[in-house]
Amino acid sequence: MSAKDVLSESIEEYLEVLYKLSKEDPLVKTSKISESLNIAPGSVTQMLKKLDSMGYVHYSPYKGAVLTENGLIKAQKVTRKHRLLERFLYDVLKIKKDKVHAQACEMEHVLSDDAERALCHLLEQPDECPDDLEPIPACNFKFTTCEECKERSNEEIDEVGDRNEKLVSIADLNEHEMGKVSFIRGDYKVIRRLMDMGITIGANISVLKIAPFKGPVEVSVRGSTLALGRDIANNVFVEQTV
Amino acid sequence: MDNQKTYYFHDPESSRKSRSNDLKKEHQKEAEFTVALAGNANVGKSVIFNQLTGSEQIVGNWPGKTVEMAEGKLNFQGHDMHIIDLPGIYSFSTFSMEEIVSREYIAYEKPDVVINVLDASVLERNLFFTLQLMEMEVPLVLCVNQMDIAKQKGIIIDTKKLEKALGVPVVPTVAVRGEGLQELVKTALKVAEHKKDCKKAVKYDAIEYGGELENRIRDLAEMIDSEKLDLDYANWWMAIKILENDPEIKKLVASKSHKIIQYADQLAYEIEKIHHEPTFAVMASERYALANKIAAGAQIQTEIKISFSERLDKVLTHPFFGYITSAMVIGGLLLWTFVIGGYISDQMTSFFNFFQPVPTSETDPLYAILWNGAFGGLVAGLTLIVPFVVPFYILLSYIENSGLLTRVAFMMDTFMHKIGLHGKALIPLILGYGCSVPAIDSTRILETRRERLLAAFAITFAPCAARTIIILSLVAIFVSIWWALALYALDILIIFIMGKLALKAMPGESTSLIMEMHSLRVPSFSVILKQTWNRTKSLIYLVFPLFIVGSAIIQLFYVLGVLNIISDFLTPLTVSWLGLPAFAGVLLLLGIVRKEFILLTLVSFVGTDLALALNSTQFIVLAIVGMLYIPCLSTIGILIREFGWKAAGTITAANLITAFIVGGLFAHILPYIL
Ligand SMILES: Nc1nc2c(ncn2[C@@H]2O[C@H](COP(=O)(O)OP(=O)(O)OP(=O)(O)O)[C@@H](O)[C@H]2O)c(=O)[nH]1
Numbered sequence A: 001m002s003a004k005d006v007l008s009e010s011i012e013e014y015l016e017v018l019y020k021l022s023k024e025d026p027l028v029k030t031s032k033i034s035e036s037l038n039i040a041p042g043s044v045t046q047m048l049k050k051l052d053s054m055g056y057v058h059y060s061p062y063k064g065a066v067l068t069e070n071g072l073i074k075a076q077k078v079t080r081k082h083r084l085l086e087r088f089l090y091d092v093l094k095i096k097k098d099k100v101h102a103q104a105c106e107m108e109h110v111l112s113d114d115a116e117r118a119l120c121h122l123l124e125q126p127d128e129c130p131d132d133l134e135p136i137p138a139c140n141f142k143f144t145t146c147e148e149c150k151e152r153s154n155e156e157i158d159e160v161g162d163r164n165e166k167l168v169s170i171a172d173l174n175e176h177e178m179g180k181v182s183f184i185r186g187d188y189k190v191i192r193r194l195m196d197m198g199i200t201i202g203a204n205i206s207v208l209k210i211a212p213f214k215g216p217v218e219v220s221v222r223g224s225t226l227a228l229g230r231d232i233a234n235n236v237f238v239e240q241t242v
Numbered sequence B: 001m002d003n004q005k006t007y008y009f010h011d012p013e014s015s016r017k018s019r020s021n022d023l024k025k026e027h028q029k030e031a032e033f034t035v036a037l038a039g040n041a042n043v044g045k046s047v048i049f050n051q052l053t054g055s056e057q058i059v060g061n062w063p064g065k066t067v068e069m070a071e072g073k074l075n076f077q078g079h080d081m082h083i084i085d086l087p088g089i090y091s092f093s094t095f096s097m098e099e100i101v102s103r104e105y106i107a108y109e110k111p112d113v114v115i116n117v118l119d120a121s122v123l124e125r126n127l128f129f130t131l132q133l134m135e136m137e138v139p140l141v142l143c144v145n146q147m148d149i150a151k152q153k154g155i156i157i158d159t160k161k162l163e164k165a166l167g168v169p170v171v172p173t174v175a176v177r178g179e180g181l182q183e184l185v186k187t188a189l190k191v192a193e194h195k196k197d198c199k200k201a202v203k204y205d206a207i208e209y210g211g212e213l214e215n216r217i218r219d220l221a222e223m224i225d226s227e228k229l230d231l232d233y234a235n236w237w238m239a240i241k242i243l244e245n246d247p248e249i250k251k252l253v254a255s256k257s258h259k260i261i262q263y264a265d266q267l268a269y270e271i272e273k274i275h276h277e278p279t280f281a282v283m284a285s286e287r288y289a290l291a292n293k294i295a296a297g298a299q300i301q302t303e304i305k306i307s308f309s310e311r312l313d314k315v316l317t318h319p320f321f322g323y324i325t326s327a328m329v330i331g332g333l334l335l336w337t338f339v340i341g342g343y344i345s346d347q348m349t350s351f352f353n354f355f356q357p358v359p360t361s362e363t364d365p366l367y368a369i370l371w372n373g374a375f376g377g378l379v380a381g382l383t384l385i386v387p388f389v390v391p392f393y394i395l396l397s398y399i400e401n402s403g404l405l406t407r408v409a410f411m412m413d414t415f416m417h418k419i420g421l422h423g424k425a426l427i428p429l430i431l432g433y434g435c436s437v438p439a440i441d442s443t444r445i446l447e448t449r450r451e452r453l454l455a456a457f458a459i460t461f462a463p464c465a466a467r468t469i470i471i472l473s474l475v476a477i478f479v480s481i482w483w484a485l486a487l488y489a490l491d492i493l494i495i496f497i498m499g500k501l502a503l504k505a506m507p508g509e510s511t512s513l514i515m516e517m518h519s520l521r522v523p524s525f526s527v528i529l530k531q532t533w534n535r536t537k538s539l540i541y542l543v544f545p546l547f548i549v550g551s552a553i554i555q556l557f558y559v560l561g562v563l564n565i566i567s568d569f570l571t572p573l574t575v576s577w578l579g580l581p582a583f584a585g586v587l588l589l590l591g592i593v594r595k596e597f598i599l600l601t602l603v604s605f606v607g608t609d610l611a612l613a614l615n616s617t618q619f620i621v622l623a624i625v626g627m628l629y630i631p632c633l634s635t636i637g638i639l640i641r642e643f644g645w646k647a648a649g650t651i652t653a654a655n656l657i658t659a660f661i662v663g664g665l666f667a668h669i670l671p672y673i674l
């Protein structure tokens, strides 16, 4: 393995951890990262500075780091690959739950985008990883629904292109935040039901309330109020608006 | 669709017409016009239906009450009209029973006019469905209902503008107050008469989707037309459905012509290339774009009002207070029933305290049968059942119509997932506090058979009104109210444990919650009174005669000595295991018909002072066994109807086993505690 590969792998590991930690608080403390990765705080600071220079985070000394939009997109991608692989190892290869994480960590860096898409089809658009039930981030192709993705061959995929905007699932929005629906994950049935109730691509949606204990999310769309179970809310992705 | 379904026993709400097709054809022949009420869930269709026909369909403020269509009659200005109340739906896809019922009714039975009921406060979403009705080319009248709620939210709707934009007559109404209904029927009549005269399908010009879509729909519709498929649906609508990849319609058309499907697939592919979205998604977006445009043109949001109901909503779904209010809804219902019911019951008992059963051995047997039996049954019914049931029904109806149920469902979603269901399943469960029969009926708001079965199973353990009466009159009065509440807690625990076990036995993917949350409102007084009266009425008309006759027959058997045979046969269970007096065997046997019989029979044996016959432990054990041991006959009936013999049998067996295990355990442990 060349030195360059080692570096890019460790960048990806950092981004993954930043992504996970920033769910609780966007400003991630150096100490937390050092704890999670089991690396001395000094080295973490070094790396954060490097990530800052690459445009993936904004680093402020003594405070911590915030993912930039570019950083977030890259972090989501690695996290997605990691969690998809966990599902694959667990569902298909029947590897034990407590072993999938370490194995996926090794594999995630070499998984190509084509393989990622094929894996997603094979596993039928999984939405959460097997070990800690964390949601799997959306893919980066410019699709609006999984139905569309399933129809397209690998040759056509270049035509579709990449999404440039940052996607958040409505379950990750805070109360009173809003967004424009741009991607819905799931099978035909779920997507149709959501669209019939007004959650179509391009619709403006705002979060009214999030029930505790991973409970449902209450949203307002087209003047009506809907309650969506957390697993469905995890699958409705928006471009956040203000 | 549902012609194998038959009538089942007694309950007012369950007398929802389950009809055979011939029966309906006959009805229609009699009537001059058929009018169907269609629209989104919870817009007020059933309130309108009840007002027009004098029927007793359930109404409440949560989506999905009407699950099967209901029919009624109206004579208006000398015209006989046949009115149909359809289940509320959001679209004409074929994912739920309700959608299929509505769609097939409209397509096959071709009502003379469809009244599309809309919720004025959610105009855009409601118009999405209106556009689909227009695609079906049915004669249409729009009823923009709940104008009062819209006004509270600061929304003013110009119905004239709406009428012009759609090319369909529009009538504003406030159904709960009967406002606008005269006008509505008059307009519907006009449309129906017009349709009878010209006999053509109605083309609506208002629906116009994007050019690339519109042209392809037209091409396909023309092809369908030229193929002469002779199907009941409008060509235009079928074209849309095939493009949307609707499995049912596609199958139907494929069986007649493959050419159409091939052409449609090609057109759909082209649409998808243009939009980078599946055609059904493109269609949904187009319809919503149009609905948005029309709604925006016809309504003004005067001011954003934060109404009282919204403020209340904040408390009800608050991360902390939400759980407190949820618990209060469930617990408060019982406490209220006990406090109010207990008071009325006391008053009535002292009024009837001249009633004491006579010893059968010393008097004329006929006198014993009439006095102890028939009159005893009446007294027990009046003093023990009515006082508890009436306040209970009032509050239940209040809760149903306020919109609280959807808030509780929202808060308890995570919890319900533990027994393999989502939050909406809590609604039937709470309704089960009233009566298991309509509660099991309303499990149809759940998506799969497996989930409905899980919910129905849980409902058979829920403390219905009859069980409440047993718990209150045995335990609350003769032991203590705290023990009565403890039994409720025990019951909820049992529901949870049994739910978990059932989930183990029937593992599977569980559906997620998608539920509309309608705004909270102060329920209409007249709706509550009517609903309470309907429920009480059925109790008086159907159950009281049963009590009186039943008690007389029990006395007859008593006099004849038949009861001893039953009692003796069951002693190993009743006396040895449960520690109850021998006559408990008879109580439990009769309680299968209706749970109240446990109490009635007891009263006809020993009079109203039950403490003469039982001690505290026995009261509690009898209440536990009575509460759990078997669903009553009507419930078994509906279980068979909905899920078949096997499932009904399994559920009944599970009930019996649980009751005797729990009852026996208490019988052996309680003496050490009390
Ligand atoms: N304030 C107000 N409340 C109304 C009006 N019309 C109906 N309601 C209430 O709205 C709720 C729903 O009414 P239903 O008639 O049960 O609605 P539905 O359309 O039959 O609903 P589903 O059978 O569930 O599809 C009830 O609580 C009614 O009392 C109205 O004009 N004004």
Ligand SMILES: [Mg+2]
Residues within 6 Å of the ligand: B045, B046, B047, B057, B058, B059, B065, B066, B088
């Ligand atoms: Mg209804």
